[in-house]
Amino acid sequence: MGLGNILLRDEGIGVRTYERMVERYVLPAEVEAIDGGTLGLNLLPYLEDARRVLLIDAVRSGQEPGSIVRLEGDAIPAALALKMSMHQSGLHDLLAISALRGTTPELIILWGMEPLVMEPGLDLTPPCAAALDTLVDHVVGELRTWGLDVVALPA
Secondary structure (H helix, E strand, O other), X not given: OEEOOOOEHHHHHHHHHHHHHHHHEEOOOOOOOOEEEOOHHHXXXXXXXOOXXXXXXXXXXXXXXXXXXXXXXXXXXXXXXXXXOOOHHHHHHHHHHHHHOOOOOOXXXXXXXXXXXXXXXXXXXXXXXXXXXXXXXXXXXXXXXXXXXXXXXXX
16 A cells, blocks of 8 residues: 655655556555555555555655665554654554554554655655665565565566
8 A cells, every 4th residue: 555645755655656566566366556645544444354454655764865664563653653744644543443443454564765855746856766666676575475476567
């Protein structure tokens, strides 16, 4: 699930990663790839129907722009409490409601990247654009560790 606002440059890292991944890979039928954008609570049905969820997003971690971050389980809501980006209060609420309803997936992983700027514009900044393929590789690698057959499309 790629998250973020593509109108705010690096805030769109999750969606841009999702786009790149589906351009370059075929995902198995049991995987539902979603451009979650800034849908927030509207994503609740996707969490309720999933055993495992992989989120992709911009993550303010204090590292250099373009740095890759992986969070798992309880580390995700704790990190979101810092309000790393403007839509993540919706993500925080989404995870909290899922927990209250008892529908939290068995496993939630967040792969993200440290943004440089989150201001109006359509393009990722140079450090984030340069690291985008690396983030895609990590996401695909994570899916493969789950035993999923993610196949690269011919170049």
